[in-house]
Amino acid sequence: MTPTYYLLLSALLFSIGAVGVLVRRNAIVVFMCIELMLNSVNLTLVTFARINGALDGQVIAFFVMVVAAAEVVVGLAIIMSIFRTRRTASVDDANLLKY
């Protein structure tokens, strides 16, 4: 099994995540799609670490996980606060700021 397949898989996952961010309405689901993108990057990093025969990529993946966890904390807090105010987490309803 060549590592290239893993690169293709992670590119596919990244694209699915990006499309999900663009088409989904619920803020939580949008956020999960962003997490999918971050994790696909982790897969890319680990694969490249394997190809290059160095550990850097795996270490970077750990950093990414920590950052993703911090982002969840902040993100859910913000989404919760707007949900409490509006009783909805749809990103289409948040439309007061425009033009």
Added chain:
Amino acid sequence: MSILAQQAQLTAPPIDYGAVAPLLIILGAACVAVLIEAFLPRHQRWPAQVVLSIVALVAAGLALALYAGNSGPEGITTISDALAVDRPTLFLWGTLLALGLGSILLIADRSVEPGGAFLASAASRAAVGGGGGGVATGGGVGGGDPDPDRGYGSPDQAPTMQTEVFPFTLFALAGMMTFCAANDLLTMFIALEVLSLPLYLMCGLARRRRLLSQEAAVKYFLLGAFASAFFLYGLALLYGYAGSVRFSEIAAASAGSQKSDALLLGGLGLLVVGLMFKASVGPFHTWTPDVYQGAPTPVTAFMGACTKVAAFGGILRVLYVAFGDTRWEWRGVLWAVAIASMVIGAVIGLTQTDVKRMIAYSSVAHAGFLLLGAMSITAAGTSGTLFYLLAYGFTTLAVFGVISLVRGPDGEATHLSQWAGLAKRSPVVAAVMSFLLLALAGIPLTSGFTAKFAVFSAASADGMVPLVVIALIASAVAAFFYVRVIVLMYFSEPAPDGPTVTVPGAFTTAAITLGVLVTLLLGIVPTLALGWAGAGTFVG
């Protein structure tokens, strides 16, 4: 056994504490500020936080001046090459610390908005008030109704402010300083998140117009996280290409490589998307107007001034150190981005009716001008961009300071029609605002003119004459909407129920005065700052 043997070989990287002292002071102060939030009683937090923040910023500035005075023009890298402390870094750090001081003063002010502009937990009250259809936008949800459960003061007292903004500001500032100095992509990514996460939260803390504020926070957060995912994928591809995320090694790998350029250019493209988003350049600007309008004005000032400095500091270093040798391959794309940014900012700015949105589109146009300087990989381009950042940062800070003074019954009066005839109500505020708008337009004797001149001449010397012509046209178009505000303030009759101009407290006055003075001085005697900006180049 072999693991133990390896561990014995591990040595901690040497750290040049003198060089990174400003950064450590700000980070340390941010941690102490969190402890203050946790352990001090509510009424003591505001004075403690203000004193701590100001002392930390001044101490970091002194440490910076001390180091800059004792070190030579060539920079160093420290913490096993993760941070590069060279002349551009020192200049950007100084700019960030000074702008941070101004922002802290605006944020700390409690006289303009009684009790300060920040409140975290009015969400439940907003739901009662009219959360369903979003009709509560104009209503002062926080203002007069104190919440005794949460200890925001008794009914006859103005509620105290949410002092968490101070640690947030300090953490964001530390992230920005790291971002400018980062010498590899991983450090840059971590710094990007450290500067972004507090900003997302600060956007949602407005005392008035909670729905707008929260909407701005959600939009900023979702789009910001989306952009940092792109940045990260670019990082991964470049790691695959170069086998390292260090700028110098990416440059070395791209110099004499037989590998396909697909990974390099793909990685660079994705990386640039993430960076341009933070700098609110061109087609990646969509969050800018919404967030600038929705966020509390002191936070907008902080964001508009400091984030721009940090983001362009990072862009400059990445383009200069990591991709300087491959510039003929990416420059065409950045031409398109710069043109898009200048045109979008200038043209859409014309149609705006809200002052904060107008300044947001102006910042998009300015980002396009800045990109001109960042694209020319020359010493003149670097120093011109640095000077532009300094000038633009202080002008923006003062503009938002002035905007926070013009208030109606339900908070800030940001609609342009409410600004009609402002000169008759308050000649001083109108004069200051006119001066600042002229500086943004780039009229001689203001810093805007010198900065634009420095950047445009560097760009045309580096063979970007068509781009400079477009930039001049865009400046002329943008000048129209700045002048429109001035005309509105001076030559219109004030509305009978128009806004009042608050007499600012000492903090806001100090911040606005700082911004106006720097704008004026950089316009009249720019030599000193230009010399500092051009004192040295990036270390590899």
